[in-house]
Amino acid sequence: MPDSLSEETLLLVDPDHDFLDWASKHLAAKDLRILRCDNAANALKVVEKTPVSVVIASISIQPFDGVELMGRILQQSPQTLVILTAGFPSTSQIIEATQKGAHDVLRKESLAFELRPVIESALQTQEDRRSAAQPEPELPTLDGRVKIIGVSRSLQEVFKLVGRVARSDAPVLIAGESGTGKELVAKAVHEYSPRRQKELITINCGAIPENLLESELFGHEKGSFTGAIARRAGRFEQADGGTLFLDEIGDMPLSIQVKLLRVLQDGSFSRVGANDTLTTDVRIVAATHKNLASEVASGRFREDLYYRLNVVELRIPALRERPEDIPLLAEYFLQRITKKNGMARIRISAEAISALQSHHWPGNVRELENTIARACALASSNILLPADIPLASAPAKAGTRIKDSLDQIINAAPTGEDVLDWSGREIARRALERSDGDLKEASILLGIPSSHLKEMLAPKN
């Protein structure tokens, strides 16, 4: 350890004595005092008596767990940095621990490489903070419900960021390819925020025609346009006190971007056809699969709005960049799909997992979910082998099948109808039929968002 980190006290809390021995040796340095405890009650007594700079504690310590230990330590010593460790921290453990003030949450198995640099940087943070340290505000107890699977480092960093930003009102911009889980992350931001008792309203800016989007967002007065038969509140009013999730913000027309900017600046807006100004208290979470900076450069997105929205950016990595998430995601979808359909348990072979991990996944997690759903439907035994998994990079035979299906669709289109409109509607209708009318299920089957499916089903003029 560098000299600048001298005269610090580090407390290791873990039930495993071998780990305590290893970590004490591994971190030993001149002028670094290392204390150790194998239970939480004693650790608390140590912190009561001795100023401790950094605590590194196992989440599964006894007689109360590491998260509770951290809460009690931070109550009496808000300056202390607490790092929690767990064999396999769950999404909610990471978010909650970070939100309740953990400096970091680490997987046990990565400690051999990470422990020393993490402690060094924590001690450095302590030095930097020493003069101006402010206690973290106490946070309400949270019980998030959204289930997000992810063990990759990159996704766990996203969870930590969610934990940090959820409690503020700052706008959040979630970026990532289609199907990476942007909507799930938006839900997590809401569910872990103090606004969670109020509504999370979602609107897909790309799926609503420009002339309707304004009234959808801001509401309208009776008679303000043909079809406005009654006064109607918009999404901004409905979401008052809660969160408004603007999906596909990159598709929002420029005329509406100006109005959104006004709400972001001072919380005010007017219904379509009204002169008076209303105010609202809404937290904005926006998402896009587009590169908004290039949309700004090409004049399709307002620069001032971009900076207003991009106060906190959460970037969700593509699935192909985090193949280590695939085994757990596949298992999660398998269990969910078989349970939902009352099917017997289906397992997945190691070879099939390898095949999934080497696929490119242009449709990301949605495509994986869809692939597992199809594999379950077609499975000939209770174990999925590579041959049971229909991946898109399939051989030429698949191309022939697609051509045959296309010929069938084109031949079946009624004369006088636009074949593209008709076939889109037909595909959507068949998927819905196969899913017993369940829109969500049908959208998974096709690998498209349900808002697109709704659009495909709508009759065209």
Ligand SMILES: Nc1ncnc2c1ncn2[C@@H]1O[C@H](COP(=O)(O)OP(=O)(O)OP(=O)(O)O)[C@@H](O)[C@H]1O
């Ligand atoms: N980490 C994850 N854990 C569990 N399910 C996930 C995860 N990521 C995505 N999913 C599932 O994948 C599907 C697509 O996710 P979601 O709709 O949040 O993606 P998106 O990025 O918003 O997509 P789009 O840009 O097309 O709207 C959903 O069914 C969601 O539940």
